[in-house]
Amino acid sequence: MxxxxxxxxxxxxxxxxxxxxxxxxxxxxxxxxxxxxxxxxxxxxxxxxxxxxxxxxxxxxxxKQCFYEVPQAADWIMRPELSTAHLGKEDRDLEYEKAMQLQPHIVYLANSSNVKVGVTRKSQVPTRWIDQGAHEAIEIVEVPNRYLAGITEVALKDYVSDKTNWRKMLKNDIEDENLVEWRERLAAYIPEETKAYYIESNKETNLDFPxxxxxxxxxxxxxxxxxxxxxxxxxxxxxxxxxxxxxxxxxxxxxxxxxxxxxx
Known part of the structure; x- marks a missing residue:
């Protein structure tokens, strides 16, 4: 067929x-x-x-033309710290940006090829982890908007990767990590603006791929x-x-x- x-x-x-x-x-x-x-x-x-x-x-x-015009491809998609909807400031389409940015976001750790930090809307958990091929993941911080998630990710990138090695992920050349311990170690590096949103007690999520x-x-x-x-x-x-x-x-x-x- x-x-x-x-x-x-x-x-x-x-x-x-x-x-x-x-x-x-x-x-x-x-x-x-x-x-x-x-x-x-x-x-x-x-x-x-x-x-x-x-x-x-x-x-x-x-x-190419649409990529540089539509709000779904703006820079804040890949770089959440560039979000401005919380300031009422438009990038390409303020209504769209408010709808996407002004909702709960999660800063997380995921282990796909290595432990990495990332950002996603809360509504996209665990979909985001599945899309990255992570076999385990855990939430670190839950904040009310995308900007706060972005500045938290930027702060943590000095201490943990924000990239996935797609070849290593696909080869399943990975090791299990204790993500609770990772979360606790990184807590000290969360910026002052988001320390109050730190998730102190949770367990990692495990994912099983076909x-x-x-x-x-x-x-x-x-x-x-x-x-x-x-x-x-x-x-x-x-x-x-x-x-x-x-x-x-x-x-x-x-x-x-x-x-x-x-x-x-």
């Missing part, structure tokens, strides 16, 4: 194992049900997630360059499809591409 649609971030359910869904306009695929089956992916065209035009995707599923075979040497699939790929699906972790021949396909990095997916 063949499905066609524009790629967007896979939706997930926090179960054991995590359930993954690829959602198109008129259909969806439960990716877990496709394990050990051959998947054929063929590039069809571009479709910008904002304007819908067939224009080359620049970043985050948007063509992977039957981890790649020894992950090879990232460039579907635009290759146009077509076929392989046996053996796992899903983060936002990556993992195939038997060590090929991995990052769905999120390919948002805005229209593809045909054939399952046999």
């Amino acid at each position: 063949t499905y066609q649609g524009v790629l967007t971030k896979m939706r997930t359910e926090f179960l054991s194992p995590i359930q993954y869904y690829l959602v198109f306009e008129n259909d969806f695929l439960n990716i877990n049900q496709l394990l050990n089956r051959t998947i054929d992916i063929q590039f069809v065209k571009y479709q910008c997630l904002n304007c819908g035009q067939d224009k080359p995707i620049y970043r985050q599923g948007f063509d 992977v039957e075979q981890y790649p020894e040497k992950p090879k990232s699939l460039n579907i635009i360059k290759s146009q077509r790929y076929s392989g046996k699906l053996v796992g899903v972790k983060g936002q990556y499809l993992i195939f038997e021949d060590n090929t991995v396909f990052n769905i999120r990095a390919n948002e805005g591409l229209v593809v045909d997916i054939t399952v046999s």
Whole structure:
């Protein structure tokens, strides 16, 4: 059977194992049900997630013009400390920025390739951890807006990484860490503005990914360059499809591409 649609971030359910869904306009695929089956992916065209035009995707599923115009791609998305909605100051669209920034946010530790610090809206826990391929995570601070989360993350980045090594994450070349001890060690470095929001007593969350075979040497699939790929699906972790021949396909990095997916 063949499905066609524009790629967007896979939706997930926090179960054991995590359930993954690829959602198109008129259909969806439960990716877990496709394990050990051959998947054929063929590039069809571009479709910008904002304007819908067939224009080359620049970043985050948007063509270049839209990327520099839409509020969903503003700098504060990647750098929360740049948030200004709490000051009533507009970046690209104040109403959107208020809706996104002026809600509870979590500063967390996640262990995917190593222990890292990150920020997400409270409503996105544990989805954010799933998307990063973290096998364990814990909340450190819960604050009322994105700016406070951002300045906390900046302060903690001097003592813990804020990056994930995607190859190491996919190879499952990781060690379990005591995230409660990490949280307690980092508490001393939380800035004064957010010390009152420190979470003193909680447990780490463990995540179980549907992977039957981890790649020894992950090879990232460039579907635009290759146009077509076929392989046996053996796992899903983060936002990556993992195939038997060590090929991995990052769905999120390919948002805005229209593809045909054939399952046999």
